[in-house]
Amino acid sequence: MIEIDALVVGGGPAGICAASTLAEKGLEVWLVDENDQLGGQLVKQTHKFFGSKEHYAGVRGIDIPQKVDLCKVKVLSNTSVLGCYKDGVYTLIIEEKTYIKVKPKGAVIATGAQEKFLPFEGNDLPGVYGAGAVQTLMNKEGILPGKKVLMIGAGNIGLIVSYQLLQAGVEVVAVIEGADRIGGYWVHSAKVARASVPILTNHTILKAVGKSEVEGAVIAKLNSNWEVEPNSEQTFEVDTICLSVGLAPINDLLWQRGCQMQYVKELGGYVPSRNKFLKTSVDNIYVAGDVSGIEEASSAMVEGKVAGLALAMDIKGENFEMEIEQAFRSLKWLREGETALNLRKGLEKIGVIEC
Ligand SMILES: Cc1cc2nc3c(=O)[nH]c(=O)nc-3n(C[C@H](O)[C@H](O)[C@H](O)COP(=O)(O)OP(=O)(O)OC[C@H]3O[C@@H](n4cnc5c(N)ncnc54)[C@H](O)[C@@H]3O)c2cc1C
Structure with missing residues (x-):
């Protein structure tokens, strides 16, 4: 002792x-x-x-x-x-x-x-990461997680990691956010928006598409009760889904x-x-x-x-x-x-x- x-x-x-x-x-x-x-x-x-x-x-x-x-x-x-x-x-x-x-x-x-995680179909496929893991891979180990990323969550971490992905030459197809407003600081969202990345509030992920790895993601619009609006689905072709949900x-x-x-x-x-x-x-x-x-x-x-x-x-x-x-x-x-x-x-x- x-x-x-x-x-x-x-x-x-x-x-x-x-x-x-x-x-x-x-x-x-x-x-x-x-x-x-x-x-x-x-x-x-x-x-x-x-x-x-x-x-x-x-x-x-x-x-x-x-x-x-x-x-x-x-x-x-x-x-x-x-x-x-x-x-x-x-x-x-x-x-x-x-x-x-x-x-x-x-x-x-x-x-x-x-990091918190989200339940959705296909969330166990390789290519689904937490934002902290993406930051560790890129900024500590010097490895890119993929070539085309969908970011879930527009808080500070989601926005900062999106910008760091862009700086590393990765395409960020969109940042989606369940709430009706961007949670992170304006300074971070402005950097992402200036790079023409859409930030879609009132949106959630429905599923990750792919057999053995992520090949796409289906998202949908949410109404004010956080229910999925019918016929609002959109599919993105991505190889990486990054979760930054708290x-x-x-x-x-x-x-x-x-x-x-x-x-x-x-x-x-x-x-x-x-x-x-x-x-x-x-x-x-x-x-x-x-x-x-x-x-x-x-x-x-x-x-x-x-x-x-x-x-x-x-x-x-x-x-x-x-x-x-x-x-x-x-x-x-x-x-x-x-x-x-x-x-x-x-x-x-x-x-x-x-x-
Ligand atoms: C992905 C990400 C990006 C962020 N970006 C920013 C940013 O840009 N600006 C900003 O201000 N904040 C940012 N934050 C928030 C900020 O990093 C945290 O608020 C801050 O690091 C919290 O500090 P902490 O010392 O409480 O915990 P941490 O920094 O998490 O440190 C806790 C340490 O304790 C260790 N530990 C845990 N359990 C044990 C145990 N049982 N035995 C031994 N060691 C243990 C952990 O491994 C870790 O090293 C970010 C957070 C994340 C996750």
């Missing part, structure tokens, strides 16, 4: 910021991630971030992890946290070989999110540990109940980033800082409230505007902010 001050599970933007903050406050921190490279979703985000300088505006997502100071953090890559038990013990497996037990004084769970928090460890969970549709599904310092119902377990509600990398980083500071206060008994207040102001700024309305509703439901 190894005893440490703090354990951070997940090396995405939330986890690296939490770990860096805890180390800066003089605590012995382990940062654990199951991948070979730190950054979580950032390792595939080749585009430049926007917003403010404080939130790495102008820096490519893939370059952000190197800008965070982790020199005092013990980083365990290729390591998965398998379990989290009532006595405060966490079980880890390193490189799929070495099994160890760790007992930290406190932990930040920053395990991120996984993310759901990876919350297994929190369920296992008995943290109180709440279903909040606007935050992506089951999320942990927590106070504004991101402390869960279980003492000394904090959360940050997408596991606490689907948002963005910028807010995940600020949440990581809040959770790190709050846990450091618990462990050291010192007061870092002024720094926390500053981070709160940053979060408020990031959560302003019409596009974050849904998110604010979700956070209000969980009792974190006033809408």
Whole structure:
């Protein structure tokens, strides 16, 4: 049994910021991630971030992890946290070989999110991908998923990945969206529209066509009750169908540990109940980033800082409230505007902010 001050599970933007903050406050921190490279979703985000300088505006997502100071953090890559038990013990497996037990004084769970899928005929054919998988293939491995793509979902991820496909020379035949409006930022939809890619709202996919791989896709129009309008089917000849229909928090460890969970549709599904310092119902377990509600990398980083500071206060008994207040102001700024309305509703439901 190894005893440490703090354990951070997940090396995405939330986890690296939490770990860096805890180390800066003089605590012995382990940062654990199951991948070979730190950054979580950032390792595939080749585009430049926007917003403010404080939130790495102008820096490519893939370059952000190197800008965070982790020199005092013990980083365990290729390591998965398998379990989290009532006595405060966490079980880890390193490189799929070495099994160890760790007992930290406190932990930040920053395990991120996984992609949601859609039920439709033929969705198990080779050629049907999640948008995250397409980004990994293209931006990390340098492999194109196909030549002609239909994108399902016009949120930020669907729009960004569509644009990245176009930049890589892939034809995007259309972006379809079930809702009556585009969910992503105007700046992303404008780039796709300028490339003459139609963005069809009120549309859904009915089936993937093909015997052993995707050869086409049938879509149809939806009415205001989300029912398929008769005779509205259209067929596209494509070799790839890319799904970008939302993310759901990876919350297994929190369920296992008995943290109180709440279903909040606007935050992506089951999320942990927590106070504004991101402390869960279980003492000394904090959360940050997408596991606490689907948002963005910028807010995940600020949440990581809040959770790190709050846990450091618990462990050291010192007061870092002024720094926390500053981070709160940053979060408020990031959560302003019409596009974050849904998110604010979700956070209000969980009792974190006033809408
Ligand atoms: C395809 C895609 C594109 C996106 N594009 C943008 C964008 O352009 N701009 C933007 O701001 N946001 C974007 N986002 C959202 C943004 O990437 C996320 O909000 C952000 O990465 C969340 O950070 P996180 O640290 O909470 O989780 P993640 O980045 O998901 O990191 C979590 C990490 O934890 C690891 N992990 C999980 N469970 C365990 C375990 N048990 N043991 C060890 N490790 C574990 C995961 O492997 C992962 O590395 C995108 C998301 C996706 C999926």
